[in-house]
Amino acid sequence: xxxxxxxxxxxxxxxxxxxxxxISLLFDGMKPANMKSAVIKSADGKRYKSVxxxxxxxxxxxxxxxxxxxxxxxxxxxxxxxxSYSAEEVKKAALNFLKKGVVGKNxxxxxxxxxxxxxxxxxxxxxxxDKEHYPxxxxxxxxxxxxxxxxxxxxxxxxxxxxFNGVSIAGYAEDSSQDNSALLSELKSQxxxxxxxxxxxxxxxxxxxxxxxxxxxxxxxxxxxxADNEKLIKSLTEEVKELSVAxxxxxxxxxxxxxxxxIKDRELTIDGxxxxxxxxxxxxxxxxxxxxxxxxxxILTANTTSLFxxxxxxxxxxxxxxxxxxxxxxxxxxxxxxxxQDLVFKNELxxxxxxxxxxxxxxxxxxxxxxxxxxxxxxxxxxxxxxYGEDAFGAYVEQHIAKKxxxxxxxxxxxxxxxxxxxNLKGLxxxxxxxxTASAVTEIDSETKITxxxxxxxxxxxxxxxxxEDQENFKFYVSQKDLVRLRSExxxxxxxxxxxxxxxxxxxxxxxxxxxxxLMPDNYIIGGLPKFIIxxxxxxxxxxxxxxxxxxxxxxxxxxxxxxTYIDGFVxxxxxx
Numbered sequence: 001x002x003x004x005x006x007x008x009x010x011x012x013x014x015x016x017x018x019x020x021x022x023i024s025l026l027f028d029g030m031k032p033a034n035m036k037s038a039v040i041k042s043a044d045g046k047r048y049k050s051v052x053x054x055x056x057x058x059x060x061x062x063x064x065x066x067x068x069x070x071x072x073x074x075x076x077x078x079x080x081x082x083x084s085y086s087a088e089e090v091k092k093a094a095l096n097f098l099k100k101g102v103v104g105k106n107x108x109x110x111x112x113x114x115x116x117x118x119x120x121x122x123x124x125x126x127x128x129x130d131k132e133h134y135p136x137x138x139x140x141x142x143x144x145x146x147x148x149x150x151x152x153x154x155x156x157x158x159x160x161x162x163x164f165n166g167v168s169i170a171g172y173a174e175d176s177s178q179d180n181s182a183l184l185s186e187l188k189s190q191x192x193x194x195x196x197x198x199x200x201x202x203x204x205x206x207x208x209x210x211x212x213x214x215x216x217x218x219x220x221x222x223x224x225x226x227a228d229n230e231k232l233i234k235s236l237t238e239e240v241k242e243l244s245v246a247x248x249x250x251x252x253x254x255x256x257x258x259x260x261x262x263i264k265d266r267e268l269t270i271d272g273x274x275x276x277x278x279x280x281x282x283x284x285x286x287x288x289x290x291x292x293x294x295x296x297x298x299i300l301t302a303n304t305t306s307l308f309x310x311x312x313x314x315x316x317x318x319x320x321x322x323x324x325x326x327x328x329x330x331x332x333x334x335x336x337x338x339x340x341q342d343l344v345f346k347n348e349l350x351x352x353x354x355x356x357x358x359x360x361x362x363x364x365x366x367x368x369x370x371x372x373x374x375x376x377x378x379x380x381x382x383x384x385x386x387x388y389g390e391d392a393f394g395a396y397v398e399q400h401i402a403k404k405x406x407x408x409x410x411x412x413x414x415x416x417x418x419x420x421x422x423x424n425l426k427g428l429x430x431x432x433x434x435x436x437t438a439s440a441v442t443e444i445d446s447e448t449k450i451t452x453x454x455x456x457x458x459x460x461x462x463x464x465x466x467x468x469e470d471q472e473n474f475k476f477y478v479s480q481k482d483l484v485r486l487r488s489e490x491x492x493x494x495x496x497x498x499x500x501x502x503x504x505x506x507x508x509x510x511x512x513x514x515x516x517x518x519l520m521p522d523n524y525i526i527g528g529l530p531k532f533i534i535x536x537x538x539x540x541x542x543x544x545x546x547x548x549x550x551x552x553x554x555x556x557x558x559x560x561x562x563x564x565t566y567i568d569g570f571v572x573x574x575x576x577x
Contacts, residue, residue, distance in 0.1 A: 015173035018093035022170040030109045031165040053168035066148035069133040070167045073142040087140040094142040121147040277395040285394025302539040311402040323530035335363040365536035365563035368428035372404040372558045414520035435573035456510040476515045477526040483517040525574040532570035536563040
């Protein structure tokens with residue numbers, strides 16, 4: 001028995017990637033119960049099923065039309081041939097069938113002759129109970145309505161006389177039993193080893209490893225051909241070796257447990273600043289507070305780097321970095337596809353690039369170097385350590401550094417420019433520079449789109465219909481100054497809304513989409529789904545503490561290697577001329 005990445009058990013004989021060519025009406029002696037599955041062995045060694053049948057249907061006459069309500073495919077039900085389909089596979093099959101068009105896609109008793117009397121009027125996934133038309137059909141099933149416009153036709157008369165027996169689909173599907181079971185078994189064994197060792201509360205390091213393994217399993221589950229699997233085998237075998245090392249380390253760290261007297265999460269205020277002392281950050285706190293060791297060793301490990309990045313992202317709740325996706329870079333400055341698969345749509349964008357393509361390949365995320373420093377006098381350090389304890393003092397310093405790093409990342413996210421930026425912007429190419437380099441900036445003519453409403457409307461219309469279906473999760477970003485101009489435009493309107501903005505200000509939106517100010521150049525609009533802006537980071541960050549005798553101060557230095565990318569189509573950059 002195999003397991004999907006999200007935990008669903010695969011049934012025996014489960015088929016994938018179902019490609020339906022025809023929906024065949026079964027009459028007379030042709031019944032689902034006696035349908036035989038034609039099995040073909042292809043050159044790539046996969047098994048394909050050519051016939052599957054269902055006896056679930058209901059007929060009725062409405063006016064001058066005859067209607068057949070049929071169940072085409074039902075999830076998680078083993079058919080007469082011992083095969084089954086998951087709900088996701090049923091959904092994919094229904095969508096692919098519609099993509100090919102329904103005209104001429106039905107015949108009688110698999111004679112490959114299109115039926116003129118019946119047309120496929122509706123085809124959809126059953127999402128709510130319909131006891132009238134589909135009384136015994138499971139939710140998630142693919143159902144269809146076949147319409148006959150000639151009630152005197154021979155076929156409809158057969159329906160009336162009880163000679164209609166159901167429908168059968170003709171096509172092919174990949175047999176799940178032909179997967180790369182060895183590699184999948186290896187990956188699952190690794191997961192089981194972790195879960196058995198650490199129980200229900202894995203640490204952050206362990207969670208990251210589990211996420212990678214889940215992603216790799218999903219990649220294998222999605223492979224369409226043996227050739228695809230061979231490529232995966234070649235690339236993933238080495239990856240599994242690397243994961244094995246990471247697993248041993250993760251298990252070791254998780255099994256260390258909490259030493260006696262371990263701190264618990266708590267809050268306090270130091271110099272008017274709310275400080276959250278986290279038990280999971282104890283290793284970082286110890287390194288920060290150990291100022292008298294005389295060593296300049298790196299405080300951070302791969303595990304504590306992830307913890308520190310979490311601190312950076314969460315240092316300003318509700319700000320830019322909490323909108324986007326943050327993932328570790330495992331190697332070669334690439335984002336593991338498994339870590340971003342949950343981002344992608346299940347449908348395709350208009351154009352050549354699909355969400356599936358994005359999920360199937362690693363995303364390159366070139367990195368740069370970000371430095372930050374925090375300084376305290378020696379007497380202050382000793383006072384804070386004595387008054388609040390080393391852990392609280394370590395949290396105080398870490399959170400100060402995190403805020404500095406967060407501000408630097410926000411600045412780079414949209415304004416970064418390696419070639420022409422100022423000193424603090426040269427560390428990394430931001431979204432606007434990336435879009436400019438890729439010629440992916442859409443220009444909006446200010447002579448024809450005079451008002452901001454017109455500009456936002458023009459921007460919104462550049463997205464595909466599929467994207468606009470998710471409009472409720474959209475956001476627009478503009479510069480601080482452009483938001484002032486937008487507010488002024490709203491306030492100048494002789495309306496109640498204009499009066500309110502003039503007197504009170506307030507949040508700004510267009511068509512229900514929030515418009516947020518960000519650190520970015522004037523005369524740009526960035527719109528779409530912010531989760532498709534991706535911040536990657538290498539796990540070899542550095543944090544050191546040094547004591548400079550000449551100034552009687554302690555200095556903490558942080559060096560982080562982040563990378564920025566975005567997925568065009570899900571996020572778009574607009575230039576307002």
